[in-house]
Amino acid sequence: MLEIHNLSCGYGRRTVLNGISFDLAAGELLCLLGPNGVGKTTLFKTLLGLLPAHGGEIRLDGQPLGHWSRRRFARQVGYVPQAHTPPFPFKVRQVVAMGRTAHLAAFASPDHADLDIAESALETLGITALAEATYTEISGGERQLVLIARALAQQPQLLIMDEPTANLDYGNQLKVMAHVRRIVADHDLSVILTTHDPNQALLHATRALVLDRDQRYSVGPPAEVITSEYLRRTYGVEAEILDLTRSPGTPRRICVPADLGVRA
């Protein structure tokens, strides 16, 4: 679905990331992890075509990004920003229906089929009961689910999510990640999401792209690239990776700080 080859990106003459290569197939969930200011948002902006690449190539469905019309791109690539409060008190149902915008003719309103797709996105995320609620009056976790439903209504092939669980309580973090995993599996979507939590990548991603300082990076199965060595080198913290895999089963690893800095 997505192929990135030797990509460099940045602002003006400043290159923030250099020589990034990876690809992403349908049904994959890639977590992008890295310290503050390392270039995660810059990479997203470049993938979304908001920043010109400094070099290298981005291909979507086998075609260079430059060959895609904005309209076709907007139909295929969804973006879920961090939950925000919009200036207008739209109903949740209206916000989700906005996901259909790229599929509508100029000045057209969503028709019955579009509204059905929006309803089904609400159902998939388990938030049909919120449909008539006012978006500005629901909780941060609920807003995040609404934004994911809006992106799902767009019926994209690739979904780019900016820290979808930032500011959510523990229950909502798990709930949002469970929904993301389910839509990846059920809709054969490709998802890239940023997170600051190595455990989120270890537990949920099919692959992780870890950005290091000094423009270095690794990409691979989460357990192979999120290591004690990476956490020490990048964040300057000592952490252990614990293997909780119960055989037979899919690997389950988590990281815990080796030293809480408290002495008895």
Ligand SMILES: Nc1ncnc2c1ncn2[C@@H]1O[C@H](COP(=O)(O)OP(=O)(O)OP(=O)(O)O)[C@@H](O)[C@H]1O
């Ligand atoms: N509009 C801009 N113009 C110039 N430099 C920018 C701009 N936006 C960000 N930068 C710089 O690019 C670098 C990467 O920033 P970016 O926002 O991509 O980091 P990030 O990994 O997303 O950080 P965080 O985890 O804090 O969100 C930083 O040094 C930042 O100062």
